[in-house]
Amino acid sequence: MHNVCASVIYLGKIELRWCHKCNLPVLGKTCGICGGETEEVKLTPPGDVRPAFPFDIELCRKVIEEQFGDAVLPEVVLLNDVPSIDKMDEVIFNGKVAGALQYDVEEKKFRFIPRVWFAAMIKPAKGFVVADKGAVSPILNGSSLLAPGVIDASPEIKRGDEVIVLSPEKEVIAVGKAYMGSEEMVESKHGMAVKIRWKGIEKEEEIGNRTWEDVIEANRGIISKKVSKSVNFIRNTIENNDLPAAVSFSGGKDSLATLFLVLDAGYRLPIFFINTGLEFEETVTYVHEVARKLNLELIEESAGDIFWKAIDFFGPSAKDYRWCCKTCKLGPTTRLIKKNFPDGVLSFIGQRRYESEQRAKKGSIWKNPWVSGQLGASPVQNWTALHIWLYIFMKSKEYGIKWN
Structure with missing residues (x-):
């Protein structure tokens, strides 16, 4: 059951913990490498973290460089999607x-909002504001930086920029948002120069050299237990339902993990793919490649150009106005089932509770009122995105499937 507290939504237990001895993320209380106890990582709910891939890390590095100067990031970085007007990810490494x-x-661009400990590692060459000696103590006690307390500022700073606040000795004491441009905050005799977000004096930390292979080893036992439980779920669900079974495959990570789990359970089921008419060509190619490499029957249905025909009537779709899901996905799914499974089908679907409040409430087995004849079952309902990715990393070589 999800809990709502002070507008923060919990869709399930936040699983992420950290082994500080090994400097690795662990999805349990004990590290699989050193056997030591792990600590909870404090992050924004729902906490469905995923690996930062090389292009994510490069984007992050470029944004930091543009704002503050050179920055070094480790290989093992996690991203946590958090509520915002648009895309926003917490960047996690070193256990925080x-x-x-x-x-x-x-x-129309990305920006990086640093925490104090990481700002101290950056050693900013730009994007910094220097507070006078008398302003340091008030800032550390929770005050924002007023213009009379500014003795220097990077010349490129403009109102709205994220800035790093330094003491006269160039020690990082806070980070925040500029309420004035650099020239104004240096010359003005009144007004708020920087609204402080985070404050404190923290020692500089070292960047670790751990790899994703290390992360896999630290979590191997945890993932194995998760897999065993899901495999039993698949077997029991098939045995208890007198329906032909199949795997719904979109080409995404959750459906790929579900497909691997069904194979691990000993079943070679047909997979069906709904082409919404909005899929990337690479996605369609990938779905066909997976079916071919695994030698599985692929059943397809296409929505054609229904989206483009319907948008003039319905208008743009939105979070609470998802007409396109019914026309481009659920409608074709119903047609596929009617043609290929006239007596109904048990569909294994890569659906997870951490994706939305609605899915958190749904449970592991359900019937969709919009899709006649389908009994849905998710063996990954209680998996986080990091469980999914670590399992895919572990199984991709075994099955000869490159994750998309």
């Missing part, structure tokens, strides 16, 4: 949040 990578809708 280093900052947030946010897309600024007005500026």
Whole structure:
């Protein structure tokens, strides 16, 4: 059951913990490498973290470099999607949040909002504001930086920029948002120069050299237990339902993990793919490649160009106005089932509670009122995105399937 507290939504237990001895993320209380106890990582709910891939890390590094100067990031970085007007991810390594990578809708670009400990590692060459000696103590006690307390500022700073606040000795004491441009905050005799987000004096930390192979080893036992439980769920569900079974496959990570689990359970079921008419060509190619490599029957249904025909009538779809899901996905799914499974079908679907409040309430087995003849079952309902990715990393070589 999900809990709502002070507008924060919990869709399930936040699983992420950290082994500080090994400097690795672990999805349980004990590290699989050193056997030591792990600690909870404090992050924003729902906490469905995923690996930062090389292009994510490169984007983050470029944004930090543009704002503050050179930054080094480790290989093992996690991203936590958090509520925002647009895309925003907490960036996690060394067992804590280093900052947030946010897309600024007005500026049409990404910006990085650092935490104090990571700001100290950056050693900013730009994007900094120097507070006078008398302002340091008030800032550390929770005050924002007023213009009379500014003795220097990077010349490129403009109102709305994220900035790092330094003491006269160039020690990082806070990070925040500029309420004035650099020239104004240096010359003005009144007004708020920087609204402080985070404050404190923290020692500089080292960047670890751990790899994703290390992360897999630290979590191997945890993932194995998760797999065993899901495999039993698949077997029991098939045995208890007198329906032909199949795997719904979109080409995404959750459906790929579900497909691997069904194979691990000993079943070679047909897979069906709904082409919504909005799929990337690469996605369609990938689905066919997976079916071919695994030698599985692929059943397809296409929505054609229904989206483009319907949009003039319905208008743009939205979070609470998802007409396109019914026309482009559920409608074709119903047609596929009617043609290929006239007596109904048990569909294994990669659906997870951490994706939305609605899915958190649904449970592991359900019937969709919009899809006649389908009994849905999710063996990954209680998996986080990191469980999914670690399992895929572990199984991809075994099945000869490159994750998409």
